Amino acid sequence: MRIEPVIRTQNLTRRFDGVTAVDGLNLEVYPGEIFGLVGPDGAGKTTTLRMLCSLLDPTEGTATVAGHDVVQESQQVKDSIGYMAQRFGLYLDLTVQENMDFYGDLFGIVGSERVALTGKLLRMTRMEPFTSRRAGQLSGGMKQKLALMCTLLHRPQILFLDEPTNGVDPVSRRDFWAILYQLLKDGITILMATAYLDEAERCNRVGLIHRGKLIRCDAPDALMRSADASDLEEVFVRTIREAEARGA
Numbered sequence: 001m002r003i004e005p006v007i008r009t010q011n012l013t014r015r016f017d018g019v020t021a022v023d024g025l026n027l028e029v030y031p032g033e034i035f036g037l038v039g040p041d042g043a044g045k046t047t048t049l050r051m052l053c054s055l056l057d058p059t060e061g062t063a064t065v066a067g068h069d070v071v072q073e074s075q076q077v078k079d080s081i082g083y084m085a086q087r088f089g090l091y092l093d094l095t096v097q098e099n100m101d102f103y104g105d106l107f108g109i110v111g112s113e114r115v116a117l118t119g120k121l122l123r124m125t126r127m128e129p130f131t132s133r134r135a136g137q138l139s140g141g142m143k144q145k146l147a148l149m150c151t152l153l154h155r156p157q158i159l160f161l162d163e164p165t166n167g168v169d170p171v172s173r174r175d176f177w178a179i180l181y182q183l184l185k186d187g188i189t190i191l192m193a194t195a196y197l198d199e200a201e202r203c204n205r206v207g208l209i210h211r212g213k214l215i216r217c218d219a220p221d222a223l224m225r226s227a228d229a230s231d232l233e234e235v236f237v238r239t240i241r242e243a244e245a246r247g248a
């Protein structure tokens with residue numbers, strides 16, 4: 001039986017007057033995978049995620065998410081996903097619990113369902129002791145955990161994370177990854193943009209994006225083997241140099 005991808009892009013392209021931010025992207029992500037989109041600043045990662053979340057229309061090409069076209073069926077796409085933006089909107093004056101209540105209201109999660117889900121998320125992230133702390137007083141890692149919990153209150157089938165551990169210390173990053181593995185076990189598919197190559201190595205598959213183009217896409221092991229490299233950093237530095245030498 002052929003497994004259908006839950007995310008598929010065909011020639012996905014986005015131009016902003018003069019700049020081609022995403023250039024002919026062909027990508028497939030399968031159910032239950034964690035896929036890492038890696039690339040330097042300005043490579044087009046956020047623009048790609050925003051199109052896949054139906055927040056920005058492509059200039060050319062198409063994409064389907066959870067079987068729905070991101071332009072024609074944007075509401076169904078939005079209903080199926082969770083999107084943790086690069087600068088996720090937490091209310092810093094509100095407590096952890098109040099932020100979660102706000103997003104619970106926004107997503108229509110109420111009553112006993114809300115109590116059960118917030119309880120589960122707080123346990124999973126080990127944030128129970130901090131429910132009455134204001135978001136503005138949380139550490140960087142805890143802020144990101146709170147943003148993730150708020151995103152998960154939407155009960156997404158597919159989770160889009162834009163550099164979720166940026167600026168977070170290594171120990172908190174490990175905690176964050178433990179949560180992601182738990183989510184994968186629960187059957188959620190994850191597409192994350194990251195600038196950390198050690199983090200990319202933990203993904204099932206990785207796409208390297210450079211100047212809007214996907215220039216490599218494979219499992220981390222396969223990428224390293226084919227480039228005879230000992231880590232992804234070596235693969236990526238070399239691949240980007242080659243692409244630049246070709247004028248890509």
Ligand SMILES: Nc1ncnc2c1ncn2[C@@H]1O[C@H](COP(=O)(O)OP(=O)(O)OP(=O)(O)O)[C@@H](O)[C@H]1O
Pocket residue numbers: 016017019020021039040041042043044045046047048086195
């Ligand atoms: N709304 C916009 N208007 C004009 N140009 C834009 C807009 N959004 C993005 N761009 C440009 O598109 C390119 C890709 O930007 P994007 O934010 O997708 O990159 P990124 O890979 O997420 O970078 P970073 O790692 O810095 O977050 C950049 O050149 C950026 O300046």
Ligand SMILES: [Mg+2]
Pocket residue numbers: 045046047086162
């Ligand atoms: Mg970005």
